[in-house]
Amino acid sequence: MRLLPFLLLILCTGALAEERPLRFSVTESWAMPMMRIEDGQATGGILYDLQMRLAQKVGRRAELLVMPRKRVQQMLVRGEIDVRCYVNPAWLQESHYQYIWSVPFMVQRDVLVRRTHEQPLRPNQVQGEMVGAVLGFVYPALEPMFTSGHLLRDDARTQELVLEKLEANRYRYAVSNDLMLHWFNRQQPAQRKLQEVRELSTDLVSCIVRDEPDVPTMKLLRALVQMSNDGEFEAILAKYR
Secondary structure (H helix, E strand, C coil): CCHHHHHHHHHHHHHHHHCCCEEEEEECCCCCCCCEEECCEEEECHHHHHHHHHHHHCCCCEEEEEECHHHHHHHHHCCCCCEEEEECHHHCCCCCCCEEECCCCEEEEEEEEEECCCCCCCHHHCCCEEEEEECCCCCCCCHHHHHHCCEEEEEECCHHHHHHHHHCCCCCEEEEEHHHHHHHHHCCCHHHCEEEEEEEEEEEEEEEEECCCCCCHHHHHHHHHHHHHCCHHHHHHHHCC
């Protein structure tokens, strides 16, 4: 009889050892403070902290897969990503019926940005103006003007590159997440800080979790609720403000 508990312990230990890491998607266009990417690896930032903590709360390791935005969409369709965080329903091209939405964990503000010394454009000067944007991002407030040619879109691979090109006078206006704008300005002298012109949109962002037997879906969703109730999201954000 003494052998039975020992065998059960071995079996349980083996089952735990076989559990694969949770696969989190990381879009390579993200920049600090959302995500630090070095040599193709996610190493820090708001979403890094969030995803590592989420995996820890359900007792699994996190595998952060860094890839282009289009590949993220393809892997979601094939069910090859377990969790994708920092997403809004309006940003998705597919319904992703095999995923369940979590509670929102923060608000994203997209803002129009200019250099501090740049003079505001009058309405009759806007026609044909170049605006910096992130490749693959959709900006609903500006899409009609991009489509009509009223504004011209200049795409860069990451948000950081968009702001660097604006600062280097490659164009007079750009679109940015307000958190990334504030992070970029922290390293700029006062006379070179970029300035918010106006808010373009405000969106609640959440995670989506794959609803399949090999994923602890309900545990992950409950963990996100608990993190929200316990103020963990705000604590993570506060580190990078």
